Amino acid sequence: MFGKKKKRTITGILLLAAAVAxxxxxxxxxxxxxxxxxxxxxxxxxxxxxxxxxxxRAVAEYLGKEWGQTITVVNKPGGGGAIGAQYALKEAPKDGxxxxxxxxxxxxxxxxxxxxxxxxxxxxxxGAMIAGDALAYAxxxxxxxxxxxxxxxxxxxxxxxxxWTSVGAAGFSSFGVAEWLNAIGADFTKxxxxxxxxxxxxxxxxxxxxxxxxVHTVGEMYAMAEAGKIRILAVQSPERSPLLPNVPTTAEQGxxxxxxxxxxxxxxxxxxxxxxxxxxxxxxxxxxxxxxxIEQLRKIHLNPAYxxxxxxxxxxxxxxxxxxxxxxxxxxxx
Amino acid sequence: MDSLNMLLSGFGEAVSPLNLLIAxxxxxxxxxxxxxxxxxxxxxxxxxxPMTAVIAPDQGIIMMAGxxxxxxxxxSTTAILLNIPGETSSVPTCLDGYPLAKxxxxxxxLGVAAIASFTAGLIGLVGLVFFAPLLxxxxxxxxxxxxxxxxxxxxxxxxxxxxxxxxxxLIMGAFGFLVSFVGLGASSGVxxxxxxxxxxxxxxxxxxxxxxxxxxxxxxxxxxEKRAAVKQEKIGRSYPSLAELRQTSGPMLRGGLIGFVLxxxxxxxxxxxxxxxxxxxxxxxxxxxxxxxxxxxxVAAPEAxxxxxxxxxxxxxxxxxxxxxxxxxxxxxxxxIYGMEPGPLLFEKNAGFVWTVIASMFIGNLFLLxxxxxxxxxxxxxxxxxxQVMGPLILLISFIGSYSVRNSLFDVxxxxxxxxxxxxxxxxxxxxxxxxxxxxxxxxxxxxxxxxVQISGGSLAIFVTHPISLTILVAAALLLAVSIVLMQRTxxxxxxxxxxxxxxx
Numbered sequence: 132m133f134g135k136k137k138k139r140t141i142t143g144i145l146l147l148a149a150a151v152a153x154x155x156x157x158x159x160x161x162x163x164x165x166x167x168x169x170x171x172x173x174x175x176x177x178x179x180x181x182x183x184x185x186x187x188r189a190v191a192e193y194l195g196k197e198w199g200q201t202i203t204v205v206n207k208p209g210g211g212g213a214i215g216a217q218y219a220l221k222e223a224p225k226d227g228x229x230x231x232x233x234x235x236x237x238x239x240x241x242x243x244x245x246x247x248x249x250x251x252x253x254x255x256x257x258g259a260m261i262a263g264d265a266l267a268y269a270x271x272x273x274x275x276x277x278x279x280x281x282x283x284x285x286x287x288x289x290x291x292x293x294x295w296t297s298v299g300a301a302g303f304s305s306f307g308v309a310e311w312l313n314a315i316g317a318d319f320t321k322x323x324x325x326x327x328x329x330x331x332x333x334x335x336x337x338x339x340x341x342x343x344x345x346v347h348t349v350g351e352m353y354a355m356a357e358a359g360k361i362r363i364l365a366v367q368s369p370e371r372s373p374l375l376p377n378v379p380t381t382a383e384q385g386x387x388x389x390x391x392x393x394x395x396x397x398x399x400x401x402x403x404x405x406x407x408x409x410x411x412x413x414x415x416x417x418x419x420x421x422x423x424x425i426e427q428l429r430k431i432h433l434n435p436a437y438x439x440x441x442x443x444x445x446x447x448x449x450x451x452x453x454x455x456x457x458x459x460x461x462x463x464x465x
Numbered sequence: 466m467d468s469l470n471m472l473l474s475g476f477g478e479a480v481s482p483l484n485l486l487i488a489x490x491x492x493x494x495x496x497x498x499x500x501x502x503x504x505x506x507x508x509x510x511x512x513x514x515p516m517t518a519v520i521a522p523d524q525g526i527i528m529m530a531g532x533x534x535x536x537x538x539x540x541s542t543t544a545i546l547l548n549i550p551g552e553t554s555s556v557p558t559c560l561d562g563y564p565l566a567k568x569x570x571x572x573x574x575l576g577v578a579a580i581a582s583f584t585a586g587l588i589g590l591v592g593l594v595f596f597a598p599l600l601x602x603x604x605x606x607x608x609x610x611x612x613x614x615x616x617x618x619x620x621x622x623x624x625x626x627x628x629x630x631x632x633x634x635l636i637m638g639a640f641g642f643l644v645s646f647v648g649l650g651a652s653s654g655v656x657x658x659x660x661x662x663x664x665x666x667x668x669x670x671x672x673x674x675x676x677x678x679x680x681x682x683x684x685x686x687x688x689x690e691k692r693a694a695v696k697q698e699k700i701g702r703s704y705p706s707l708a709e710l711r712q713t714s715g716p717m718l719r720g721g722l723i724g725f726v727l728x729x730x731x732x733x734x735x736x737x738x739x740x741x742x743x744x745x746x747x748x749x750x751x752x753x754x755x756x757x758x759x760x761x762x763x764v765a766a767p768e769a770x771x772x773x774x775x776x777x778x779x780x781x782x783x784x785x786x787x788x789x790x791x792x793x794x795x796x797x798x799x800x801x802i803y804g805m806e807p808g809p810l811l812f813e814k815n816a817g818f819v820w821t822v823i824a825s826m827f828i829g830n831l832f833l834l835x836x837x838x839x840x841x842x843x844x845x846x847x848x849x850x851x852x853q854v855m856g857p858l859i860l861l862i863s864f865i866g867s868y869s870v871r872n873s874l875f876d877v878x879x880x881x882x883x884x885x886x887x888x889x890x891x892x893x894x895x896x897x898x899x900x901x902x903x904x905x906x907x908x909x910x911x912x913x914x915x916x917x918v919q920i921s922g923g924s925l926a927i928f929v930t931h932p933i934s935l936t937i938l939v940a941a942a943l944l945l946a947v948s949i950v951l952m953q954r955t956x957x958x959x960x961x962x963x964x965x966x967x968x969x970x
Contacts (some may be wrong), residue, residue: 206804214649214668222667222873249649249656294920299652325609325919326652326912335810341608341920360605 166227166407170201174223175232176215177208177298177329182351182433183395186262187232189427190397193418208328212237212298216250220400227399227407231255234395235454236303239447243454244301244463252447253401258408259415260396260443262428263436264348265368266307267378269361271340279365279384283315290321295344296333297324301463304333304346306454307367307391309461314386319461337361348393349374350432367392374432390453394436396443412440468598475820479828484527487520488825491528492832495535500543500847501855506536506792508679512859514672514799515866522803523821529799530779530822531829533792534586537735537775538833539844541578541768545571546845554735554771556962557743561756561763568759572841576705577713577761578768579837585721585769586830589776592725593823600784600809603933607809609916610927614937615808616910619787620902621941637890638899644669645907652915664875671798671904673867673879678897679795680863681884686891687852704838705761713765716746720769728777730944734790735771735778737951740958742770776826783807783819786909791898798905806909 173191175184184206191202207215216237223229233255241248268279276282286293290312297304305324312319325342327333330351337345338360345352345361349372356363356375366372367381367389381389397415399408418424419437428435438446458464478484498509510529520528537554544555545562558578565574607615620638647658648668659665705713720742727738746766747756756763778789786807788794800807805815812819837844867880890897903910921927929935 208804217649217667221663291922323919323922325916327916328912331814335605335813336608339605339608 166410167198167200169228170203171227172219172223172229173202173204173232174215174219174229175204175206176212176219176237177206182264182330182348182393182431183232183234185350185431186395186428186433189424189431190261190415190418192427193421193424194414197414197418213241213249220250220254223400225400225402227403227411229400230258230411231398231400232395233257233398234303235306235391235393235450236298236301238398239450240301240303240306240454240458242451243458244299244305245465252451255398256401256403256408257440257443257447258397258399258411259440260394260436260438260446261415261419262433263392263394264350264433265366265372266346266391266393267349267352267363267367267372267375268311268365268381269334269337269345269347269352269356269363270343271337272359272362274343274362276364279379279381279386282364283311283317283384283386286312286322287315287317290318291323293322293344294325294342295322295346296327296336296342297346298329299326300324300465301458303391303393305463306457307346307389308344309457309463310389310391311381311386313457313460314389334361348433353432394446396438408440468594471598471816471820472594472824474817475822475824476827478523478817478821479527479825484524484821484825485828487524487528488531488829489832491531492535492829492836494528495532495537496539496542496833496836496844497535497847498532499536499539500844501539501850505679505683506533507795508683508859509536510792510795510799511672511675511679512862512866514675514795514802515869522805523818525803526796526799526805526818526822527825527829529796530826531832533796534772534775534826534829535833535836536792537772538579538582538837541582541764542575542837542841542844545574545578545764554739554767554774556736556959557739557767558764560743560962561758561760564757564759565761565764570759570761573705573709574761574764575841576838577709577765579834579841580705580710581713581717581720581765581769582772582837583830583834584717585724585771585773586776586833587827588718588721589725589728589773589779590823590826590830592729592777593780593826596729597780597784597819598812600780603809605813606933608931609913609920610931610934611937612808612913613910613917614928614934614941615785615787616906616913618937618941618944619785619906620899620910621945633894634896634899637896638903641900641903642907642910644674645904645911651908651912664873669879670867670873670876672802673876674883674904675795675798675901676863676867677880677883677885678887678890678901679791680859681880682887682891684856684859684863685884685888687856709761713761716742716762716766717769719745720766721773724770724773725777728774728789729780730947735774737955738774739767739771740955742766744958779823779826783811784809786906788902791901794898794901794905798901801905801909 173187175187177183184204187204191204195202207218216231219229219231237250238252241250242252270276270282276285295304295308297308308322309319312322325336327336330347333342333345333347334352334355336342338355349366352361352363353374355361363375363378365381365384366375366378369380369382371378371380397411416437416439419435425435455464479488494509495506498506509532513529513532540555541558541562543549544558545566548559548563562574562578565571647665649656649666656666723742723745724735724738727741743763743766746762747753750756750760750762752760774789778793781787781789782793782797786797788797797807805811805818863880864877867876868874887897917927918925928938
């Protein structure tokens with residue numbers, strides 16, 4: 132009796148293993164008409180719980196229902212988003228079953244910050260922009276500065292005492308900080324950057340007093356600000372954030388020209404079949420009208436910001452030019 | 466009280482049908498590999514790493530945790546019935562368990578072992594519920610220098626974990642670091658140590674290395690040893706009598722407490738505590754002469770101790786990121802793969818995950834009691850599976866597993882390479898654990914070091930001027946000393962019992 136049971140267990144394990152292995156090689160030969168025929172990996176190159184990750188989880192949930200296939204968000208953090216991008220664009224098969232989440236950090240700013248970026252814009256096909264958010268400046272809850280202006284003055288006086296977090300020298304936060312420091316006339320090169328893996332890594336560092344400033348999106352820092360662990364001094368958007376009605380904008384505090392903002396979208400490795408990309412685009416466009424999805428984004432304090440492939444590429448090109456200027460001026464470009 | 470609430474909501478998650486199934490599956494696989502010759506918990510967890518990537522992180526970890534403590538139960542079965550300690554932590558169980566089996570009391574011994582394991586597992590888990598959050602409360606005070614110090618602490622206590630020479634351990638650790646450097650830099654994003662080879666830029670996949678070092682190496686060892694099935698003793702009734710339970714309740718509690726308290730020390734392995742508790746029972750017993758000839762207390766105490774240590778080991782693992790034994794080192798790798806970096810912040814950032822896993826460990830222990838009391842006879846038959854069946858099967862699953870992580874043949878090559886290397890390490894007595902640990906913790910150590918010097922503007926003084934970091938560094942030095950003493954004692958006891966070959970785990 133027991134021999135039978137064991138045999139069954141072993142057969143089970145083998146079947147499971149075979150299924151895992153086979154699913155890996157059958158996709159490329161499938162036509163795109165019935166795409167997707169197996170689970171899709173959506174690579175988020177940042178840590179779980181960050182903005183990109185949360186948006187992609189909402190996308191995965193919507194598309195999973197829409198297509199009747201599992202879409203798994205795989206977090207591959209590190210290297211300012213380069214490690215996950217490298218995996219999705221170079222190592223994985225280009226059959227539409229591995230898709231990359233992009234944002235400023237692993238596209239425009241990476242290109243601006245490096246003469247030879249690990250991930251190149253021309254290696255990928257930009258599918259669509261999905262969501263956007265304003266940038267916010269946060270310090271420790273009991274920090275001595277009463278507003279952003281006072282903080283800016285202190286930084287101007289003591290640039291060497293400013294430690295700020297960023298996913299990398301050419302990360303999203305670096306461009307925000309550089310643009311701001313240029314505007315207030317402080318010396319960017321005297322401040323100290325601390326590399327972090329994303330907002331969920333930087334915010335505790337600021338809350339614990341290990342770094343002075345964190346520059347991330349409102350959505351990423353809202354919860355910790357509400358919990359009283361950090362204090363948000365300014366929001367960088369034309370109007371005040373509905374989440375933080377008491378926090379003045381950077382423009383209100385005398386800095387009208389700060390433009391860096393955050394967005395996230397989807398890209399595919401070059402070589403992915405057109406039919407697959409079109410299918411994604413159509414589905415994403417429909418998704419952005421879906422009240423359930425919009426509600427999902429609201430829950431993580433973000434707004435839909437749909438741009439189709441064409442508009443998305445235009446945005447990326449403009450932002451790359453502007454970012455390259457900031458990078459060259461502040462010695463970020465290496 | 467807060468942690469009790471969290472635990473309750475964890476139970477809410479853990480009793481979902483899928484989670485229950487996963488916990489039961491983990492417990493069953495654990496018992497299976499614990500009983501099966503030639504496959505320990507470490508290799509089982511390593512093989513299953515890629516498969517668990519298909520399910521959600523909490524389910525993956527629930528399953529791997531189940532395998533871990535399930536194997537601790539299963540290990541006692543072979544120790545008692547066959548006089549084969551699958552793990553060194555079961556050596557003390559053999560001392561009295563096998564004589565009992567020869568006297569026809571195998572069932573009673575197995576029953577006591579199961580009950581002792583269960584009791585101690587509960588002691589360990591209750592401790593986990595109350596201790597871990599205390600550490601986690603300090604979460605925000607842990608910045609980069611503190612994390613760096615923690616990693617140093619982890620390495621300091623584990624270099625000595627296997628009882629090999631310190632120099633060999635250090636060399637193996639350095640080798641692990643080297644391998645972890647390959648690929649894109651953790652904080653720079655720049656490719657390095659890739660020797661211009663494309664497939665190296667993505668880094669060496671940790672899972673492939675683990676499968677090679679543990680699963681493949683086991684197979685190679687098996688081929689060399691020409692493993693054969695062993696004759697076993699009859700089991701008899703598997704429920705101990707009331708008198709036997711009364712006789713063993715004291716040893717169980719003492720063993721559980723010793724196991725738990727020492728298990729809180731980062732890096733203290735179940736082998737250390739199971740020997741210690743056996744010796745304590747022997748010392749305080751009125752009837753010392755019976756020990757070694759079939760004293761049932763001699764089964765209860767070490768079984769309780771090694772399970773309490775296994776449960777307690779989750780405290781330093783989850784709250785500090787320090788694994789106390791090789792299976793936990795692989796489990797740590799599992800957490801990292803899921804992007805769950807252990808450390809004080811884990812309780813803050815992934816509270817739901819942590820408490821679901823802890824709650825399901827209570828459930829898993831219950832499953833194990835059921836699996837091991839009425840069904841122990843079934844498991845015992847498994848020891849008869851010949852290696853000719855197990856060996857090829859392990860090979861097959863290993864290759865498929867390492868291929869499936871990135872759909873890459875290169876990774877299968879990596880597995881083969883490290884399988885061969887692991888065999889050589891074993892043959893020439895080089896410790897694998899420091900290698901694994903440095904490979905797993907390498908990126909974290911590197912990141913926290915870089916962050917620290919970024920904060921201090923290049924000064925190394927930051928590690929000693931921050932009080933918490935300094936305290937941890939001092940503790941690392943002290944623990945290293947303590948572990949050297951404990952390890953020497955355990956080594957001596959192993960030699961006294963005639964065991965020279967096994968690695969202490």
